[in-house]
Amino acid sequence: MTTVTIIAGGHKIDSRLTGILQFAVDYLGKKNVGVHIIQVHQLPSEALITADFMNKDIIEARQKVEQSNGVIVLSPVFQASYSGIIKTFLDLLPQKSLRNKAILPLMLGGTIAHLLVMDYALKPVLANLGATNLLTGAYVTDNQIAKQDNQNYVLDIDSEARITNQLDQLLEGIQ
Numbered sequence: 031m032t033t034v035t036i037i038a039g040g041h042k043i044d045s046r047l048t049g050i051l052q053f054a055v056d057y058l059g060k061k062n063v064g065v066h067i068i069q070v071h072q073l074p075s076e077a078l079i080t081a082d083f084m085n086k087d088i089i090e091a092r093q094k095v096e097q098s099n100g101v102i103v104l105s106p107v108f109q110a111s112y113s114g115i116i117k118t119f120l121d122l123l124p125q126k127s128l129r130n131k132a133i134l135p136l137m138l139g140g141t142i143a144h145l146l147v148m149d150y151a152l153k154p155v156l157a158n159l160g161a162t163n164l165l166t167g168a169y170v171t172d173n174q175i176a177k178q179d180n181q182n183y184v185l186d187i188d189s190e191a192r193i194t195n196q197l198d199q200l201l202e203g204i205q
Contacts, residue, residue, distance in 0.1 A: 032204055033064040035098040039105040039116025041071050046175040047106050047138050049183025050193065054102060054136070057197050066094040070119045078118040088122055095123060099204040100132040103156065107139035112152045126160030132203030134196055135167035138175075145169050163203050168192045 036054060040047040051067070058065050068091045070078070077085035095101055103120075105112040133156055135148050148167050156164055174189040185193070 031062075031064050032100075032201075033066065033098045034058055034100040034102060034200070034204075035066040035068060035094045036102040036104055037068045037070065037095070037116065037119060039070050039103070039113040039119070041106075041113070041115060043069070044181070045106070046172055046177065046183060047104060049175040049177070049185060050136055050138060050170060051104060052183060053185055053190065053193060054104075054197060057194065058201075061201060063201070066098065068094060068119070070115050073119065078115075078122070081122060083122060091119070092123060092127070096127055098131065100134065100200050101128060102134045102136060102200070103152065104136045105138075105152065107137055107144045107147050110144050110151075111147055112137065112155075117155070120155055120159065123159055125158075128156060129160035129162060131161070132163045132165065132200050133161040134165045134200045136193065136196070137167065137169045138172065139169060140172050142169075142171055165196055165199050165203065168196045 038051055055065050073087050073091060074085055077088050105116045135152050137148050148169055153164060170189040174186045176184045178184060
């Protein structure tokens with residue numbers, strides 16, 4: 031079975047970033063793709079901060095990435111860069127661990143002003159980890175995601191179309 035791991039670098043579950051995550055999980059599920067989710071903020075913080083490569087939770091998360099056909103790196107934008115939370119996890123991945131995988135960056139920012147953070151901050155790190163099949167990615171702003179009363183999120187038509195296009199490219203890159 032084709033498997034995609036989503037590395038989510040937000041700082042809480044209850045955020046608009048979850049809207050993108052939910053959309054990707056639902057879309058991939060409809061395509062019969064297995065999905066593993068790594069909520070980095072739920073990994074042991076001491077193991078992340080001290081780079082404890084031998085921590086069982088870190089080992090398990092790394093194995094999910096290594097065994098996947100594709101990886102989605104999902105991060106909010108903080109201070110004109112990707113989250114430090116996601117960086118702590120990426121630093122624990124073995125060198126070249128993203129080689130021969132389709133890699134899709136998805137980012138959520140408060141404004142379009144930080145659109146280039148994906149190209150100038152995140153993608154170089156992913157390339158250093160061996161990503162050769164690195165997709166364009168999609169950048170979504172907060173105002174393109176609405177939180178519903180039932181704790182679900184709805185993406186606007188534009189962001190939904192851009193993310194769907196990128197997810198289709200991810201699936202093509204896997205096959």
